[in-house]
Amino acid sequence: MLSAPSVAAASTLRLPTPPSFCLGSDSSVLTTVNDPAVNLVRWQRSLPMALGSWLAKHVQAAPRTPVALRALSPDLDQLVGDLPPGVLRTALVTDVSLLLGHLLAISGAPVVHGSFGLVTGDSCVKFHTDYVALRLLCTYVGPGTEWLPEDSVCRPCLGEATPAGAEANAHIVKAGHRTKQADTGDVLLLKGDSWPGNANRGAVHRSPSLGPGNPPRVVLTLTVWRLP
Numbered sequence: 001m002l003s004a005p006s007v008a009a010a011s012t013l014r015l016p017t018p019p020s021f022c023l024g025s026d027s028s029v030l031t032t033v034n035d036p037a038v039n040l041v042r043w044q045r046s047l048p049m050a051l052g053s054w055l056a057k058h059v060q061a062a063p064r065t066p067v068a069l070r071a072l073s074p075d076l077d078q079l080v081g082d083l084p085p086g087v088l089r090t091a092l093v094t095d096v097s098l099l100l101g102h103l104l105a106i107s108g109a110p111v112v113h114g115s116f117g118l119v120t121g122d123s124c125v126k127f128h129t130d131y132v133a134l135r136l137l138c139t140y141v142g143p144g145t146e147w148l149p150e151d152s153v154c155r156p157c158l159g160e161a162t163p164a165g166a167e168a169n170a171h172i173v174k175a176g177h178r179t180k181q182a183d184t185g186d187v188l189l190l191k192g193d194s195w196p197g198n199a200n201r202g203a204v205h206r207s208p209s210l211g212p213g214n215p216p217r218v219v220l221t222l223t224v225w226r227l228p
C-alpha cells in the first residue's frame with residue numbers, strides 16, 4: 001500500500017517547467033501557440049528544391065514596407081509582384097496563401113501585414129523580442145531564424161544597452177545553453193510582447209549572421225500587430 005507523501009517531501013517537490021516551444025511536422029502544430037506556456041511554434045517542413053533555386057535567382061529586392069493583407073481579399077501580388085509568371089510563382093503564391101490562412105485563422109485578425117524579399121545584412125543578429133502580438137516567419141532561401149527556449153534566456157540581459165551583436169548574445173544566452181534554429185522552409189510562429197498576457201515575455205530570436213560573401217536569404221514575414 002502506498003503512503004501519502006510527507007509535508008516536507010511535498011514542499012520540496014518541483015514540477016517540471018512546461019516547454020516554451022512546440023515542434024511538429026504537420027500544420028496542426030501551429031494552433032499550440034494558443035497554449036499560454038508556448039512562446040514559439042516550429043512547423044518543420046520541406047519545400048521543393050526547385051522553388052528555392054528559382055527564388056534565389058529571381059528575387060532581387062529587399063522586403064518592401066509591409067503591405068496590408070486583408071482577410072476578405074488578400075492581394076498577394078503586392079508581395080510577389082516582381083517575380084516572373086509561371087508554375088513556381090504560382091507555387092509560391094499558393095504557399096504564402098496557405099500560411100496567411102493559418103495566421104488569420106489562429107489570430108482572428110481582420111488584417112495581417114506582410115513583407116517578402118531579400119535579407120542581406122546582419123542588422124537583426126542580436127537576440128531580441130518583437131513588440132507585436134504574433135509573427136510568422138518562413139525562410140525560403142538560406143539559413144532560418146534562430147531562437148532561444150525560455151530556460152536558455154537571461155531576460156534582464158535583453159535590455160542591456162551597451163553591448164551589441166555577438167557580445168550581447170554572449171550575455172543573453174545562458175552559459176552552457178545553445179541556440180536553436182529553423183531549417184529552410186520551416187514555419188515559425190512567434191508570440192511577441194503584445195500578445196495578451198505576454199508582456200516582457202516575447203519569444204527571443206534573431207536573424208542568423210550571414211557573414212561576408214554569403215548569399216542573402218529570402219524571407220517572408222507576416223505580422224499581427226494586435227489581436228482583435
Ligand SMILES: [Fe+2]
Binds near residue numbers: 124130205
Ligand atoms: Fe524580430
